[in-house]
Amino acid sequence: MGTLIKIAWRNVRRHKRRTFLSALVIAVGLAMFILMNSIMTGWDRANIDNLIELSTSSIRISTKEYADDVESLPLKYGLQNVQELTTFLQQQEYVAGITPRTQFLGQLSNWEETIPVIGQVVNAKTDPTVFALMNYFEGNYFSDEGENEIILGKGLAEEMGVQLGDYITLYALTKYESRNADEFHIVGLLNTTDPNINLNTIMITYETADGFLDLEGLVTELYVSVERRVNYNLFVKDVQQLQSKLQSRFPELQIDSFLKIASGFLKLTEQKKAFGMIFMLIILAIAAVGIFNSVLMSVYERIREIGVLRAQGMKRGEIVTLFLWEGGFIGILGSILGLIIGCGANIYFVLVGIPLDQFSGFETSGIPFLGRMHGEWNIGAIIFVFLFGIIVAIAASYLPSRMASKLEVTKAIRYV
Amino acid sequence: MPLLELINVKKNYMKGETVIPALRGVDLLIEKGDFLSIVGPSGSGKSTLLNIIGCIDTPTEGSVLYDGTDLSDLNDKEKTNYRKENISFIFQSFNLIPVLTARENVELPLIIEKKFNKDEIHDKVTRIIEIVGLGDMADRFPRELSGGQEQRVAIARALVKNPLVVLADEPTANLDSGMSEDIISIMQKMNEEIHTTFIFSTHDPLVQKHAERVIILRDGLIASDERKNNGHAD
Numbered sequence: 001m002g003t004l005i006k007i008a009w010r011n012v013r014r015h016k017r018r019t020f021l022s023a024l025v026i027a028v029g030l031a032m033f034i035l036m037n038s039i040m041t042g043w044d045r046a047n048i049d050n051l052i053e054l055s056t057s058s059i060r061i062s063t064k065e066y067a068d069d070v071e072s073l074p075l076k077y078g079l080q081n082v083q084e085l086t087t088f089l090q091q092q093e094y095v096a097g098i099t100p101r102t103q104f105l106g107q108l109s110n111w112e113e114t115i116p117v118i119g120q121v122v123n124a125k126t127d128p129t130v131f132a133l134m135n136y137f138e139g140n141y142f143s144d145e146g147e148n149e150i151i152l153g154k155g156l157a158e159e160m161g162v163q164l165g166d167y168i169t170l171y172a173l174t175k176y177e178s179r180n181a182d183e184f185h186i187v188g189l190l191n192t193t194d195p196n197i198n199l200n201t202i203m204i205t206y207e208t209a210d211g212f213l214d215l216e217g218l219v220t221e222l223y224v225s226v227e228r229r230v231n232y233n234l235f236v237k238d239v240q241q242l243q244s245k246l247q248s249r250f251p252e253l254q255i256d257s258f259l260k261i262a263s264g265f266l267k268l269t270e271q272k273k274a275f276g277m278i279f280m281l282i283i284l285a286i287a288a289v290g291i292f293n294s295v296l297m298s299v300y301e302r303i304r305e306i307g308v309l310r311a312q313g314m315k316r317g318e319i320v321t322l323f324l325w326e327g328g329f330i331g332i333l334g335s336i337l338g339l340i341i342g343c344g345a346n347i348y349f350v351l352v353g354i355p356l357d358q359f360s361g362f363e364t365s366g367i368p369f370l371g372r373m374h375g376e377w378n379i380g381a382i383i384f385v386f387l388f389g390i391i392v393a394i395a396a397s398y399l400p401s402r403m404a405s406k407l408e409v410t411k412a413i414r415y416v
Numbered sequence: 417m418p419l420l421e422l423i424n425v426k427k428n429y430m431k432g433e434t435v436i437p438a439l440r441g442v443d444l445l446i447e448k449g450d451f452l453s454i455v456g457p458s459g460s461g462k463s464t465l466l467n468i469i470g471c472i473d474t475p476t477e478g479s480v481l482y483d484g485t486d487l488s489d490l491n492d493k494e495k496t497n498y499r500k501e502n503i504s505f506i507f508q509s510f511n512l513i514p515v516l517t518a519r520e521n522v523e524l525p526l527i528i529e530k531k532f533n534k535d536e537i538h539d540k541v542t543r544i545i546e547i548v549g550l551g552d553m554a555d556r557f558p559r560e561l562s563g564g565q566e567q568r569v570a571i572a573r574a575l576v577k578n579p580l581v582v583l584a585d586e587p588t589a590n591l592d593s594g595m596s597e598d599i600i601s602i603m604q605k606m607n608e609e610i611h612t613t614f615i616f617s618t619h620d621p622l623v624q625k626h627a628e629r630v631i632i633l634r635d636g637l638i639a640s641d642e643r644k645n646n647g648h649a650d
Contacts, residue, residue: 313500
């Protein structure tokens with residue numbers, strides 16, 4: 001085997017230009033995959049971050065009864081042990097924030113039209129530790145002493161024809177299911193990229209809700225944010241660990257991570273990845289044709305050599321192995337080159353990122369995050385594509401290798 | 417028992433629909449230690465005969481018996497093994513592996529044979545390289561050698577595994593007369609010392625002059641088979 005490898009390697013080195021060009025095709029395919037995967041993973045990550053920061057948080061805690069009836073956002077299944085939960089969570093690693101929320105159904109009226117809305121009762125102090133809504137504000141956040149202050153989704157405000165500083169009427173059923181209405185002062189507008197928030201959501205504080213909804217401190221959901229990690233898989237692991245700790249400590253409660261809350265969205269993300277893989281397969285198929293040609297040329301150039309080796313008693317299988325090694329070496333060189341180019345370029349995408357918000361029309365394009373989009377390192381994908389490049393090269397060498405092994409010795413020796 | 421026995425060997429080639437007979441019924445006995453030259457004009461069937469003996473081609477009709485075994489009964493793998501164990505080739509254009517040094521080229525048959533360990537291979541190769549007079553050129557690549565030196569490497573490669581039969585197809589065709597003399601004398605020495613059987617296909621009068629036995633092929637048939645009394649015809 002050592003001699004076969006030696007012959008194969010020296011032949012690869014002997015035809016430097018051809019080897020380089022074949023390897024370059026693989027390298028370009030690999031580099032493109034690494035970059036595309038990085039950007040797509042970065043894009044997905046930005047979406048997931050956005051989802052967690054605006055809607056789901058990392059973990060949501062509620063009673064099981066509430067979770068079963070969550071569609072109607074009932075105000076009768078409050079968490080009894082918020083303080084105990086909070087204390088427990090504060091002692092856990094990686095917990096970045098904890099905040100209660102109580103959701104309710106309401107209607108917003110400007111005396112001309114009425115629109116159904118989802119109300120969020122928030123703790124003005126702790127909510128920003130979990131949700132990043134502050135980044136999407138126009139106007140002010142809740143003031144300390146302010147009463148009947150309300151924050152609206154910007155789309156909702158536009159639909160209602162109201163602006164910052166205006167007053168608007170909110171109807172809702174109280175905890176005791178009596179109908180209540182009150183006027184609220186619009187202190188802020190939320191202009192997120194999540195249409196649910198923009199078009200359907202209003203926010204009031206617990207202080208306001210105590211009077212308006214007779215809440216008496218009722219908390220239906222407790223949201224927890226887990227510290228962000230650069231490596232998404234480690235982040236998911238942290239979340240799942242915390243979730244299982246919570247579940248074993250509070251078995252009577254419903255503990256859901258963002259993975260369950262946003263399962264539909266995450267499934268879509270996986271499907272997108274499959275498309276990326278198809279794209280990579282196409283690129284590598286093109287590379288495979290290049291390698292096929294290269295090894296085929298090598299076979300044609302060395303027909304006499306093959307004849308001599310066969311005449312000396314080398315088996316057909318060994319001839320195949322010899323050329324597979326050549327293909328393998330081209331694959332290894334191409335894959336290494338692809339890693340260098342791909343990872344080198346990816347450093348820029350990861351560290352500097354792409355300033356998407358500087359492209360014209362970005363804000364109205366529906367892209368669900370602001371600022372720079374950063375690439376992500378996906379070590380698993382990089383290892384996979386490295387090995388895949390080599391395997392493709394070997395596979396592409398197989399047919400010409402078989403051809404070489406089947407040459408008639410007499411013709412091969414006399415081949416000119 | 418002769419080493420090789422050819423019985424009514426015929427070989428036809430097809431060129432489109434036309435049958436071209438290369439051998440028309442050759443009967444031949446080759447003894448161990450023969451130093452035999454097959455001569456004849458181009459197209460007389462010399463190379464075909466060599467290829468059939470070397471088991472890299474099969475006769476259309478007839479049999480080749482090696483030590484009593486009919487080579488046409490062997491499958492591809494067995495033929496490969498037969499070549500590996502018994503036969504060596506020397507080619508007109510040397511056919512060295514260009515990416516291997518002279519030493520590595522000579523090592524190759526032993527590596528293919530997989531019978532010897534590294535030290536044994538080293539010793540055998542060193543010895544044969546000395547015999548062919550290339551001791552100081554062992555680490556050169558074929559492109560760094562002259563034609564004569566390349567053929568010496570080819571001879572060393574052919575002899576290193578101590579084959580029973582060496583088939584040499586026009587071994588001196590690309591060499592000047594001085595080098596041809598050298599090459600022939602090396603082969604003669606091996607023939608005398610270890611009784612390796614040499615079968616040449618050649619046009620070269622010098623090879624014919626040194627051969628113990630000269631077979632003339634004409635139109636695919638043996639026209640004459642002359643054995644000289646002493647091994648070195650003058």
